[in-house]
Amino acid sequence: MMVNGNHLLIPANYIPSYMRGLYAQAGNRPGLLLQAQWKRGKLLPFIAPHDNTPIWISYQDEVSILVQHFDANTLAEKYQLAQRFSSIWMPNRKQVASRHGLLRYEHNDLPQRVREDVITVFYEKDLYLYPSRERIETQIVCAPDFFPDPGTERANALEKRGKLVIGPSCSHDIFLHGLRNSHIQVSYFRSHLHEWRAIELAVVALLDSMNQEPQKALSLVRQRDAQRESGMGR
Numbered sequence: 615m616m617v618n619g620n621h622l623l624i625p626a627n628y629i630p631s632y633m634r635g636l637y638a639q640a641g642n643r644p645g646l647l648l649q650a651q652w653k654r655g656k657l658l659p660f661i662a663p664h665d666n667t668p669i670w671i672s673y674q675d676e677v678s679i680l681v682q683h684f685d686a687n688t689l690a691e692k693y694q695l696a697q698r699f700s701s702i703w704m705p706n707r708k709q710v711a712s713r714h715g716l717l718r719y720e721h722n723d724l725p726q727r728v729r730e731d732v733i734t735v736f737y738e739k740d741l742y743l744y745p746s747r748e749r750i751e752t753q754i755v756c757a758p759d760f761f762p763d764p765g766t767e768r769a770n771a772l773e774k775r776g777k778l779v780i781g782p783s784c785s786h787d788i789f790l791h792g793l794r795n796s797h798i799q800v801s802y803f804r805s806h807l808h809e810w811r812a813i814e815l816a817v818v819a820l821l822d823s824m825n826q827e828p829q830k831a832l833s834l835v836r837q838r839d840a841q842r843e844s845g846m847g848r
Contacts, residue, residue, distance in 0.1 A: 617645070617646045617681055617793075617796070618645075618681065618683045618793065618794065618795040618796045619794050619795050620793050620794055620795075620796065620825060620827070620830075621825070621826040621827045622646070622821070622824040622825060622826065623824050623826050624646070624648070624824055625659070625824075627659035628648045628649060628650060628659055628660075628820075629647075629648065629649070630647060630648075630649040630660075631662065645680065645681055645682050645683060646679075646680070646681040647678070647679070647680055647681075648678075648679040648680075648681075648820075649676065649677075649678060649679075650676075650677045650678075650679060650820070651675045651676055651677060652675050652677050652802065652806055652809070652813060652816075653675055655809070655812060656816070657677065657813070657816040657817065657820055660676055660677075668764075669781075671764060671781075673781075673803075674781060674803050674805065675803075675806075676802065676803075677800060677801070677802045677813065677817070678800065678801040679798065679799075679800055679817055679820075679821075680798070680799045680800070680801070681793065681796050681797070681798055681821070682796065682797045682798075682799065683795060683796065683797075684795065684796065684797040685795055686795075686797070687794055687832060689790075689834050689837045689838060689841070692751075692789045692790060692834060693749055693750065693789075695789060695797065696750035696751070696753060696787070696789045697750065699750075699753055699787055700741070700743060700747070700750055700753055703719075703739070703741045703753075703755060704719065704741065706721055706722045706723075707719040707720060707721055707722065707741060708720060708722060713742070713807075714742075714807060714808050714810060714811075715744065715811070716742035716743065716744050716752075716754065716810070717742065717743040717744065717746070717747060718740060718741070718742055719740065719741040719742075719743070720740055720741075720758070721738035721739075721740075721758075723738050738758065739755045739756055739757060739758060740755065740756050740757075740758050740759070741753070741754075741755055742754040742755070742756065742807075742810075750789065751789050751790050752786070752787065752788060752789065752810070752814060753786075753787040753789075754784050754785065754786045754787070754807070754810060755784065755785050756782065756783070756784040756785075756804045756807060757782030757783060757784075757804055758782075761782040762779060762782075763781065763782065763803075763804065763805050764779055764780070764781055781803045781804070781805070782803065782804040783801060783802065783803050783804060784801065784802055784803070784804050784806075784807055784810075785799060785800075785801050786799065786800040786801070786802070786810060786813070786814065787799050787800075788800065788814055788817065788818065790834045790835055790838065791818045791821065791822075791832070791834070792818070792821070792822050792825065792828075792831035792832050792833075792834075793821060793825070793831070793832070794830065794831075794832060798817065798818075798821070800813065800814070800817055
């Protein structure tokens with residue numbers, strides 16, 4: 615299967631049951647959507663549950679992998695793309711304590727954050743960047759902390775008051791990978807945020823394993839490491 619000029623051999627068990635091949639992106643370019651699960655530190659094919667368990671419980675280990683078309687193939691172009699993405703989220707934010715090795719930025723809407731009983735689909739997400747704001751390789755946006763994980767003490771208290779508590783999620787943009795003309799966006803529940811690095815490496819490795827023309831893969835990580843050794847990437 616050709617995806618943005620990459621010849622990929624995609625195992626059928628990673629393709630969602632509701633998909634039939636590629637999906638149409640903006641501009642009618644074909645994109646790729648894969649469905650996996652994160653189990654005990656490994657990325658595996660997703661097995662859909664067949665019961666009435668709430669989706670934020672039965673799908674708590676689901677990892678959705680979206681491969682979109684972007685004409686950014688050099689290291690400089692990747693950094694520029696990352697800056698464009700982060701500029702969407704950065705306004706009205708302040709840097710707070712780092713978390714899980716990620717720079718963290720919260721929205722300035724403090725009144726929203728102190729309303730401990732609020733549960734709404736309209737809220738400002740937290741922004742996470744790695745390794746620096748100037749040379750972003752990873753961007754993650756997640757539901758803020760006041761949105762509790764299901765099963766926690768606060769979630770249970772909210773449910774007793776009639777609030778609907780769903781699993782807070784994260785959207786994880788990976789900029790350095792081997793696919794040409796492509797951008798990778800991964801989605802999972804926030805409970806897995808502490809495993810972001812392992813998930814990122816596993817997703818990149820999975821897509822690399824599908825590439826039938828590895829000689830054409832981008833070598834961005836090697837280029838980045840070479841720049842760091844020469845002092846250019848600091």
